[in-house]
Structure formats: structure tokens, C-alpha cells
Amino acid sequence: MKVFVTGGTGFVGRTVTRQLVSKGHEVTVLTRKISAGQGIPEGTRVIEADPTSPGPWQEDVADHEVIINLAGSSIFTRWTKKAKKRIRESRLKTTRNLVDALSARRGEDTLLLSTSAVGYYGSHGDEDLDENSPPGQDFLSALAKDWEEAAYEAQRFGVRVITLRFGIVLGKGGGALEKMIKPFRMGLGARLGSGEQWFSWIHEMDLASIYLFLADRDRISGPINCTAPEPVRNRDLTETLADVLRKPLFMPPVPGFLLRAMMGEFGSILLEGQMVLPKRLMAMGYRFKFPTIKAALQDLLSTQ
Ligand SMILES: NC(=O)c1ccc[n+]([C@@H]2O[C@H](COP(=O)([O-])OP(=O)(O)OC[C@H]3O[C@@H](n4cnc5c(N)ncnc54)[C@H](OP(=O)(O)O)[C@@H]3O)[C@@H](O)[C@H]2O)c1
Known part of the structure; x- marks a missing residue:
């Protein structure tokens, strides 16, 4: 396959690009600035441009x-x-420019795999959410909804569109995990607020495999929840992290007001969560390599 990737230099993009190149696909990565150390695998074609401008x-x-x-x-x-x-x-600008670009492929088989996030659903307490659940009302929900809608515009040109609603992506050398483990390494790990909030996550290798899994199935379109089948509560995530890193857990919970004061609205997002299930992937028979948080963290942190 000839694959074009925007954001291919990022935390997720590097893993996905590596996987595609290793399977023999021809990959072009677009970056705003070509520089050394971007982690783009050998054999990848790289072009420099700002995707927010035509x-x-x-x-x-x-x-x-x-x-x-x-x-x-x-x-x-x-x-x-x-x-x-x-x-x-x-x-939104990147997605609209991509869609405009795809109008030139009218009639030819084309697949757009555009990103979205479980933030689409907003905060839902203990309710389990699948792809049919409605969007929420907050900033991230509105963003995810508009981002998806911008991608589905490509259907007007006969493009097959899938929006991948990522949970928090756990991977090596970056992303949320790198930020989360810092206090734990110092023995200062603690749950956030009540610790009851749900954390929907996915291992980076599963996410990379899901791209290939979806590209191989020519009838699939629409939203796909890309989350492990076993979301966890913040308190279980905290205990598992401390356990895998072999660190004590004695700090009191980080109070919600402090998190909000330090991080503003983003802090509130960390205190609320959503229990998202990968209903469509399971129905299609995708087999997760890392279905549990313990297996994922053991894999990602064992050599660090
Ligand atoms: N990581 C997660 O846990 C997670 C969860 C849910 C959703 N997502 C979404 O998945 C996507 C990839 O995530 P990631 O963690 O890989 O992100 P990332 O590491 O921050 O990478 C994003 C890429 O976007 C490009 N970019 C950054 N600022 C830009 C701008 N102002 N205009 C245009 N391009 C810009 C950069 O490429 P260049 O600098 O090379 O141009 C960068 O490599 C993001 O859209 C993110 O919101 C991620």
C-alpha cells in the first residue's frame, strides 16, 4: 500500500510508521520541519509542508x-x-486540507483513517460506552465531533472514512505514560482525586496493529473505539503502576482542586473519565496483544 501520514513524527505516528515500513508498505510522512532525530524509520519518504495551509x-x-x-x-x-x-x-484545518486533496482521487479506492479520541463521549461516570454512544458537551467532545465530521466530508468523493477514537495511548519514550511515571519513580505516586474515574487506554503496539487490521478489511467505515477491552479506574491504574515499578504507595490522593488550579480545564479532564469499550473491534475479531493494564505496563516498563 502507498500510505500518506500526517503527524508521522509524533509519539503515535512514529510507532505506526515503523510498523507499516516493517511490513513493506511505501510510506510518505509529512512534517512541518524536517530535522534529524525525528525517529522516522529508514525507507520512509519525508516531505516538508504545513498541513494547516493548502x-x-x-x-x-x-x-x-x-x-x-x-x-x-x-x-x-x-x-x-x-x-x-x-x-x-x-x-480541523489539516483535516479539511486533506479532504480537499482527496477530491482528486474521485472514483479510486481510497481509505482515510482519521484520528479522534474517547474524549468524544465526554464524562459519563460508570456508564459503559460504545461507538453508538452520543457525544458529550465539553471542549474535547466538541473538538472530536467536529474533527470527525471534517473527515467524513471525504465520503462525498467516494473515500472510505474511518475515525479512530483513541483511548490514552501507552507507549515507550513519550506520551502520557512518561508523564505519569515521573512521580512514581520518586516514590511520590498517588491517585488523582477520588480515584474512581475510569481510564480508557491502549498499548501502542495494539494501536499500530489496528491500522493494518482495518486497512485489510474493505467494508469497514465509521467510528472505531481504539481502547483495550479492560479499562481501569484511576485507583487500580495507580496501584498497578506502583506494583510494576516496585515503588511504595503512601502519598495521599492529589486533591481535585489542586489539579484544577495547576492545570485548569485539562485538570478536570484527568478527574473525570469514561469507560469506553472496543465493541466494533471485538465484533470484527481483533485480538488484543495487551488486553490488561498489568500486561501492558509490564511490557512497557520492564526494561526501563
Ligand atoms: N497520545 C495519546 O494518548 C492520544 C490520545 C487520544 C488522541 N490522540 C491524538 O492522536 C494524534 C497523535 O497523537 P500523538 O501523541 O502522536 O501526538 P504528538 O506526539 O504531539 O504528535 C502530533 C504531530 O502533529 C504535528 N503537529 C504538532 N503541532 C501541529 C500544528 N500546530 N499544526 C500541524 N501539525 C502539528 C507534529 O508533526 P510535525 O512537527 O512533524 O509537523 C507532531 O508530530 C493527536 O492528534 C492526538 O490528539 C493522542
């Missing part, structure tokens, strides 16, 4: 059968008005 790079897109859209400014920051605008526009 340009000659769009002609390149139309030369590929599979498009993986991962680009977007990081959400792991304090959500000021300016940051929210950057988070939103980087995703």
Missing part, C-alpha cells in the same frame, strides 16, 4: 491509497484561550 503537498496526498491523519498541536498543556484555538485549528 499547498503543493496536496497533490502528493492524491497519489496515495491510504491516508493516516494524526497531526495536531498537543493537548497536554494548560488550556488557555490561545492554546484551545491552536489545538482546534491545527486539527
Whole structure:
């Protein structure tokens, strides 16, 4: 397959690109700035352009059968008005420009695998959520909904569109796990707030495999929850992390008000969660390599 990837230099993009190249696919990665140490595997074609602006790079897109859209400014920051605008526009503009580019492939088999997140559902307490559950009302829900809708516009040109609703991606050398383990390594790990909130997650290797799994099935479209079949509560995640890292757990819970004061609206997101289940992947027979948090953390942290 000829695959075009936006955000291929990122934490998820590097893993997905590596997997694609190792299976013999021809991959083009678009980056805003080519530089050494981006972790792009050998054999990958790299082009430099800003995906939020239309340009000659769009002609390149139309030369590929599979498009993986991962680009977007990081959400792991304090959500000021300016940051929210950057988070939103980087995703929506990139997706719209990709869709415009795909109009040139009218009639040819094309698959757009565009990113979304379980934040789509908003906060739902203990309710279990699948792909048919409605969107929430907060900033991330509205962003995910609009981001997905922008991608589905490509259906007008006969493009098959799948939106992958990621749980928190756990992987080596970056992402949420790197941030989460820092206090644990110092023996200062603690649950967040009540610890009752759900954490829907996925191991990076499962996510990379899911791209290939979906690309191989030519009738699948629509949203797909990319989360492990066993989400955990924050308190169980905290205990498992301490256990796998062999660190004591004696600190009191981080109070919710402190997290909100330190991180603003993003802090609230860490205190609320959602229990998301990968209903469609399970129905299609996808077999998770890392279905439990313990197996995932043991794999990711055993050599660190
Ligand atoms: N990691 C997670 O747990 C998680 C969970 C749910 C959803 N997601 C979503 O999945 C996608 C990939 O996540 P990730 O963790 O791999 O993110 P990441 O490491 O931050 O990488 C995102 C990529 O987007 C590009 N980018 C950054 N700012 C941009 C901007 N202002 N305009 C255009 N492109 C920009 C960058 O590529 P260049 O610098 O090379 O241009 C970067 O490599 C993101 O959209 C994220 O929201 C991630």
C-alpha cells in the first residue's frame, strides 16, 4: 500500500510508521520541519509542508491509497484561550486540507483513517460506552465531533472514512505514560482525586496493529473505539503502576482542586473519565496483544 501520514513524527505516528515500513508498505510522512532525530524509520519518504495551509503537498496526498491523519498541536498543556484555538485549528484545518486533496482521487479506492479520541463521549461516570454512544458537551467532545465530521466530508468523493477514537495511548519514550511515571519513580505516586474515574487506554503496539487490521478489511467505515477491552479506574491504574515499578504507595490522593488550579480545564479532564469499550473491534475479531493494564505496563516498563 502507498500510505500518506500526517503527524508521522509524533509519539503515535512514529510507532505506526515503523510498523507499516516493517511490513513493506511505501510510506510518505509529512512534517512541518524536517530535522534529524525525528525517529522516522529508514525507507520512509519525508516531505516538508504545513498541513494547516493548502499547498503543493496536496497533490502528493492524491497519489496515495491510504491516508493516516494524526497531526495536531498537543493537548497536554494548560488550556488557555490561545492554546484551545491552536489545538482546534491545527486539527480541523489539516483535516479539511486533506479532504480537499482527496477530491482528486474521485472514483479510486481510497481509505482515510482519521484520528479522534474517547474524549468524544465526554464524562459519563460508570456508564459503559460504545461507538453508538452520543457525544458529550465539553471542549474535547466538541473538538472530536467536529474533527470527525471534517473527515467524513471525504465520503462525498467516494473515500472510505474511518475515525479512530483513541483511548490514552501507552507507549515507550513519550506520551502520557512518561508523564505519569515521573512521580512514581520518586516514590511520590498517588491517585488523582477520588480515584474512581475510569481510564480508557491502549498499548501502542495494539494501536499500530489496528491500522493494518482495518486497512485489510474493505467494508469497514465509521467510528472505531481504539481502547483495550479492560479499562481501569484511576485507583487500580495507580496501584498497578506502583506494583510494576516496585515503588511504595503512601502519598495521599492529589486533591481535585489542586489539579484544577495547576492545570485548569485539562485538570478536570484527568478527574473525570469514561469507560469506553472496543465493541466494533471485538465484533470484527481483533485480538488484543495487551488486553490488561498489568500486561501492558509490564511490557512497557520492564526494561526501563
Ligand atoms: N497520545 C495519546 O494518548 C492520544 C490520545 C487520544 C488522541 N490522540 C491524538 O492522536 C494524534 C497523535 O497523537 P500523538 O501523541 O502522536 O501526538 P504528538 O506526539 O504531539 O504528535 C502530533 C504531530 O502533529 C504535528 N503537529 C504538532 N503541532 C501541529 C500544528 N500546530 N499544526 C500541524 N501539525 C502539528 C507534529 O508533526 P510535525 O512537527 O512533524 O509537523 C507532531 O508530530 C493527536 O492528534 C492526538 O490528539 C493522542
